Amino acid sequence: MLEYIFLLPVCVGLVTLILPPIFGRIALVATGALHLLLSLKLWLAGGQAYFPEFFGKAHPGMLVLLLSSFVFAWTAPYAVSYMRQRPTKYEAVFSGCMLLFLGTMSMAALAEHPVVFWIAIEATTLASAPLIFIHRSKQALEATWKYVLICSVGIALALLGLFFITFSMEGTGPDIPLSFSSLHKVAPLLNPLWLKTGFIFVLIGFGTKMGLAPMHTWLPDAHSEAPSPASALLSGALLNCAFLGIYQVHTLMVLAGLGAFSSNLLIGFGLFSLLVAGVFILNQPDYKRMLAYSSIENMGIIAIGTGIGGLGLFGAMLHLIHHSLLKSSLFLSAGTIMRTYGSKLISQCANMPRVLPKTFCCYFAACLGIAGLPPFGLFVSEVLILFAAFQRGLPVVGLLFVILLILVIAGFAQGALRMALGQESEVQGALRPREKVLQFLPPLALLLSSLVLCVWIPEPLRQVINDSIVLLGGVIHG
């Protein structure tokens, strides 16, 4: 029975909502660790679903599950230290919703039935909304309102898309259960017109949640206004879950012989996301918004890699893994920076190497990584995607990809360097707070795990990556 992986955090989360805050802190860390253990056990030892028609162990889903679990396990201790330093009346709600958020994301990762997947994704929106406005500031309320409304409408359109896909099954015989794996089996028999219509709606719908431009408008607001532990989860785990839905339907399209159609759409949306991110990262005064736009950029890269196929698919999967680890590390460091300087403006955060030496090392290294510089994993994945573009006869895509990446890196480097080398401001000059272990260890651990994965990919992980891309014709060795 593998349903316990999402039932555990959901149940603990619901209980946490009504218990005193101190219980929530213990529950966060304990459930995070237990969830990681259970996910690892599912990876290594396997397990059967109690409701096989609704849940299963699809390969890309397993990847997303382990990533979410790993990011959460490190975010939880950070969240405890965060709550200690910024007490709020609603701490029980915060802990409870964090756990519910983890539970709904795990449910999405394990979903086998398209509508169950949809339910889980909508539930992630609802579970994460209270996290964003936990401090009840006007900006946070505005961000939450946009997040809930835009994402709900987007996801509602995705449901319409899923209905169209269901309808494309008319004529394939009545006894086929509605699930991703059985849809994949009968893919060539499906009605192509309805399948195409369905894919467009699913791409727009889940693309909204994934942060693909031009449906990304909620993302910079929500990710920058949320408290840092929540931002780390939103960026490092949630976006992957939304991508999973698009990936499953894209697989279906490829198997149905409509791969060219869906690939072109994915590449188009991906390039546009890169462009939008590049334009807004340049001269971005707010470092959390800078990180948020970088998420849009990276989701765009993943969409491009998926669309190109072949070696690009391997690149996209690597990109997914490293982006999650690095971006959550960055958001956690950003939380410490924000608490020390009391501002989200880059110009206010001068002299970081002396004020926050440990956090600074972590933050700056992860900045280099997320910008795609070697030796970090995103460099490898971007090069792979670039190779694949030329290999598969898409030189224009490759060229645009490089130009837009340069734009993004320029903007990102500008922001990161201003934070690193900015002049000493008189306000912060004397300040030198003690950095607590719980504050710098989680981002450091996430950063190091990304570094380790650059040089050594464990065999089970390589196997799962291979299995999730092989259906689409993806290869690990080009």
Add this chain to the structure above:
Amino acid sequence: MIGGIEIFLAIILLSVLFSLTSSRMMSLIKLMALQGALVSLMPMLLELESKMHAGGIILFAVMLTIKALCIPGLLYFALTRIVIGREVEPLVGYHSSVAVGLGLILVAAYIAHHLNISVEGVHTLVLTTAITTLGGGLFLMMSRSKALSQVIGYLMMDNGIYLMGTALTRETRSIYLVEFGVLLDLLVAVMVMGIILNNISRAFDDVDTLDLEQLKD
């Protein structure tokens, strides 16, 4: 033949048009209750000839309660709690809104007739109504500035999608448990939106989304 289904569909269409002209928040909420009830009864009417399972009947009872009672009730509760001018305050005038609504019906009819669906006539009408309701909901969200009317627009859009689902998947491949999950999501969504609305109204002294413009690049 004009039967029960056609009358229901006509009333749903009228409720969409009426919601585009109504200037009071209260009447919008009442309209949503009516529309929710009609939409949740639709599958029953469509499936009268075929055999209904016990699970199906329970589901429709639950759906009727949620769509026609719980959700409008929550909206009413939100309306009484928040500081709000009870006028709708449209960005697009009422008359132009109705014109848009009528245009939507034409477009919907055109789309429904040109989708080559190989099923009998009544489905085309359901499809027309569904597309109009969906479009009407989207239009309501975009053209009204009060946050509560945006929630109502979202609900209307959701009704449209549900109708579309009813029209397309009459062969009931879907499992009742799954539909129940979708419904639960909708209920919680309205609840969460209500809580945010309440907080917005306390922080801003109003729930006009035109006030929500601090975050931008």
